[in-house]
Amino acid sequence: GIQVEQSPPDLILQEGANSTLRCNFSDSVNNLQWFHQNPWGQLINLFYIPSGTKQNGRLSATTVATERYSLLYISSSQTTDSGVYFCAVEHNNAGNMLTFGGGTRLMVKP
């Protein structure tokens, strides 16, 4: 099956700092989503981004499908950004399941 690797696995930031989270995948994909899992365990959908660039407030994401990676940018981080960020992909010709990466655990300190 497809492999999804996220880096870094852990990240500690001071409030106000910027960061870039990376998601590499081993084969072509139909779908790529970024999620934020908050401390209560909820999976919050951030972006549906199989290709191109999108922005939503302080967050933006870019997927370069031909090079098999996606980046999530967080600018001016806030303590409420803390949690785990997951990338998930839907592999071409492999049904409609999402395969999740291992996540990046982010802690933003005040």
Next chain:
Amino acid sequence: EPEVTQTPSHQVTQMGQEVILRCVPISNHLYFYWYRQILGQKVEFLVSFYNNEISEKSEIFDDQFSVERPDGSNFTLKIRSTKLEDSAMYFCASSLQGISNQPQHFGDGTRLSIL
């Protein structure tokens, strides 16, 4: 914005008992999914469901698991005889289409604790 809703939010069950987790997908969605996340680990696909039948399932989804759409709104996951290792967060998701061009929308999850 329409949401996927899951009940209960937390379920505590004795080992060996049957448990049913319930989900109400977004109303015009056609594809439904269950995922599982063991504490501290990544989210894993269990099963997808379309047109009243399973379309894909993972090796995790063995004979103790079953899914059903008992009416026009609910989608359920049944675990027949729970084991300690079934303790996890279970997420339901739905999408408008099953392949390409449509995101999956996730519910808030049911935390299942097996004692």
